[in-house]
Amino acid sequence: xxxxxxxEGPVTLSxxxxxxxxxxxxxxxYPSLFWYVQYPGEGLQLLLKATKADDKGSNKGFEATYRxxxxxxxxxxxxxQVSDSAVYFCAANxxxxxxxxxxxxxxxxxxx
Amino acid sequence: DADVTQTPRNRITKTGKRIMLxxxxxxxxxxxxxxxxxxxxxxxxxxxxxxxxxxxxxEISDGYSVSRQAQAKFSLSxxxxxxxxxxxxxxxxxGQGQNTEAFFGQGTRLTVV
Numbered sequence: 001x002x003x004x005x006x007x008e009g010p011v012t013l014s015x016x017x018x019x020x021x022x023x024x025x026x027x028x029x030y031p032s033l034f035w036y037v038q039y040p041g042e043g044l045q046l047l048l049k050a051t052k053a054d055d056k057g058s059n060k061g062f063e064a065t066y067r068x069x070x071x072x073x074x075x076x077x078x079x080x081q082v083s084d085s086a087v088y089f090c091a092a093n094x095x096x097x098x099x100x101x102x103x104x105x106x107x108x109x110x111x112x
Numbered sequence: 113d114a115d116v117t118q119t120p121r122n123r124i125t126k127t128g129k130r131i132m133l134x135x136x137x138x139x140x141x142x143x144x145x146x147x148x149x150x151x152x153x154x155x156x157x158x159x160x161x162x163x164x165x166x167x168x169x170x171e172i173s174d175g176y177s178v179s180r181q182a183q184a185k186f187s188l189s190x191x192x193x194x195x196x197x198x199x200x201x202x203x204x205x206x207g208q209g210q211n212t213e214a215f216f217g218q219g220t221r222l223t224v225v
Binding site for chain 1: 116143145147152153154155156157160162168170202204206210211213214216217218219
């Protein structure tokens with residue numbers, strides 16, 4: 001079936017470090033892909049998305065490129081800030097197209 | 113005002129009690145969803161609805177029921193709560209098409225004792 005796998009956390013980085021959070025998916029065809037962020041005590045909010053192969057989504061310094069060859073959508077940021085501390089979820093459209101399948105989430109802690 | 117509003121935000125209930133979690137949205141979307149979040153398990157889909165007359169089970173619907181009272185309202189019920197239903201519950205809404213983003217409420221933290 002369709003699913004999303006992302007790297008286990010927690011990830012702890014120093015401020016200004018480079019961030020990569022890996023995400024791979026299994027699906028029939030080429031689903032739209034999303035990264036969501038959840039700040040403490042809040043709901044999920046969209047961080048970025050890509051809707052077709054080779055698309056790059058970007059927002060707030062974060063980027064992710066839709067790689068159909070490796071079925072991946074890794075999240076990157078060149079220089080993280082303390083305010084980036086949150087839980088990050090990778091998601092893909094289900095095969096039916098009706099719902100989103102989420103990865104288990106990766107907790108990121110950025111220290112000063 | 114928030115696009116998606118969940119009530120209550122926190123609830124403690126006893127085993128065997130019936131409880132309803134409510135959700136309303138102002139996006140005007142037809143599609144609405146209930147997810148459950150557990151540590152280490154991410155978000156899992158409980159139920160989803162495409163309109164008032166269309167209700168569908170997700171991957172973990174056992175022990176839950178839903179009601180779509182109107183386009184804007186989608187409630188989740190636990191008929192007889194049990195401790196392993198202790199979790200953070202999220203309602204979401206989404207526009208038409210596969211490229212659209214989902215908008216989430218702030219969540220309801222439910223504890224069953």
